[in-house]
Amino acid sequence: MIKYFDYAATTPCHEDVIKEMNKYWNENFGNPDSRSHEYGWKAEEAVENAKKIIATALKVEASEIYFTSGATEANNLAIKGFVNGISYNNKKIACLVTEHKCLIETLRDLNKTQQIPIDFIPVNSDGLINWEYFLNNIKEYSLVSIGYVNNETGVKQDISQIAKICRENNVKIHTDCAQAFGKIDINAREVDLLSISGHKIYGPKGIGVLFISKKPRVRIKAMMSGGGQQNNIRSGTIPTPLCVGMAKATEICLSKMNKNTSKFNDFQSFLIENLTKNDAFISINGSLEHKIPHILNLNIPYIEGESLIMRLKNFALSSGSACTSKSLEPSYVISAMHPEERELAHSSLRISFGIYTTFDDVKELLTALQKHIKELRELSPLWHMKKKNIDLQSIKWKK
Incomplete structure (x- = not known):
C-alpha cells in the first residue's frame, strides 16, 4: 500500500x-x-x-x-x-x-x-x-x-x-x-x-x-x-x-488540533535529525522557527527532486504545489526565496503529514529517502565534482 x-x-x-x-x-x-x-x-x-x-x-x-x-x-x-x-x-x-x-x-x-x-x-x-x-x-x-x-x-x-x-x-x-x-x-x-x-x-x-x-x-x-x-x-x-x-x-x-501539532512536530524533528546528521548538504526550505510542522520542504542538493519522487514509488509525495505539478518548471516559491540559487528549486521535496500518518510510515519514508538519495547522488556528476572540492560556480558550462 x-x-x-x-x-x-x-x-x-x-x-x-x-x-x-x-x-x-x-x-x-x-x-x-x-x-x-x-x-x-x-x-x-x-x-x-x-x-x-x-x-x-x-x-x-x-x-x-x-x-x-x-x-x-x-x-x-x-x-x-x-x-x-x-x-x-x-x-x-x-x-x-x-x-x-x-x-x-x-x-x-x-x-x-x-x-x-x-x-x-x-x-x-x-x-x-x-x-x-x-x-x-x-x-x-x-x-x-x-x-x-x-x-x-x-x-x-x-x-x-x-x-x-x-x-x-x-x-x-x-x-x-x-x-x-x-x-x-x-x-x-x-x-x-x-x-x-x-x-x-x-x-x-x-x-x-x-x-x-x-x-x-x-x-x-x-x-x-x-x-x-x-x-x-x-x-x-x-x-x-x-x-x-x-x-x-x-x-x-x-x-484534535493541539494533539496533531504535537505529533507532527515529532515526525518533523525525527526526519530532520536523521536526514541531516550524516548529510551536511540537506537543508530545510523556509524558516524552522516560523512554520507549521504539518509541511516539511527539504532541499536535497545534487539530485533532481522529480527523480527522487519517481524512485519513491511506495510513497505519495510532491516537489511543490499540486496546482503546478503538471508543469516541468521548478517551484517558483523556492526560486523566489533563493533568486541567486535557482537550482535549489530543482532539488526540493515536500513532505506533508496528516491524521492518518503513523510513526512507522515516517520511519519507512526515512529509510527509503536515505537509500535513494545515496543511489541518485552516485549517478550525479555534480556530486562527484563536489566531493573533489571543485567549485561548481566557477565552471564555465558550454551551451
Whole structure:
C-alpha cells in the first residue's frame, strides 16, 4: 500500500464527515432557499448551523461567512470583488511573490484585462515577508493579500503584525488560510477578507468559505450573476451536504488540533535529525522557527527532486504545489526565496503529514529517502565534482 505524504495537496474525507453529509443527500435534500416548505426549512437550518460552526472557529459572526466552491473561488471573489467594488481606491493590489498560483494569476489577470496596478512583495530566503520592501511600499497599496501559511514550505507569516500595519495605513488585507485553518488558531477579525477550503481539513472537495468583514466593513461586488443567494454576493444553490461536511470537518480538526501539532512536530524533528546528521548538504526550505510542522520542504542538493519522487514509488509525495505539478518548471516559491540559487528549486521535496500518518510510515519514508538519495547522488556528476572540492560556480558550462 502506498504511504500518503501529500496532505498539503488534499486530504481524505473523514468518515464522520461522510456520515454527516449522508443525511442531506436524499432524506433532507431540500434547497435551503426554498422558504415555503419543511424540506427547505431543514436545509436552511443545516446551512445556518454550518455557518455558525465555521464562524465560531474564526471568531467572527455567521452573517460574515459566504460559501464558495473552494479556496480558489474564494480568493478570486475576494480580490476581483474588491477591485470592482466601491471600497477600491485605484491604488495597487499586492500579494507575496510566493502566494498560491490562484492569487498570483488573479493579480496578473486584473492587470492584463483591467489595467489594475499590481505588485508582488518579495520574501527573504527563509520565506518570510521582506519587511523593508513592505513598509516602504505600503502607502501605494489598496489591498494586500498574504497567505497565512505557505502551501509548499509551511512558513507562517505574522498576519497579526501585517494586518496592524495595513489598518494603520488604511489598506485592506486578505489572507488565504487554506493551509492554516484547522492547524493553528486564527482570529479572522484581524483581517478584512479570509479564504478557507474544505478538502484541506478532511472535508469534501468542492466547498470553501470567504469571510467578508462587517467590522470594519469591506464591500465587494459579486462576480457571478444569478438568483442572488448569500446576500447577492455568491449566487447559486447552496450545496447543503458540502456545507454540513465542512462544518463537521472543522469541529474534528479543532478538537484534535493541539494533539496533531504535537505529533507532527515529532515526525518533523525525527526526519530532520536523521536526514541531516550524516548529510551536511540537506537543508530545510523556509524558516524552522516560523512554520507549521504539518509541511516539511527539504532541499536535497545534487539530485533532481522529480527523480527522487519517481524512485519513491511506495510513497505519495510532491516537489511543490499540486496546482503546478503538471508543469516541468521548478517551484517558483523556492526560486523566489533563493533568486541567486535557482537550482535549489530543482532539488526540493515536500513532505506533508496528516491524521492518518503513523510513526512507522515516517520511519519507512526515512529509510527509503536515505537509500535513494545515496543511489541518485552516485549517478550525479555534480556530486562527484563536489566531493573533489571543485567549485561548481566557477565552471564555465558550454551551451
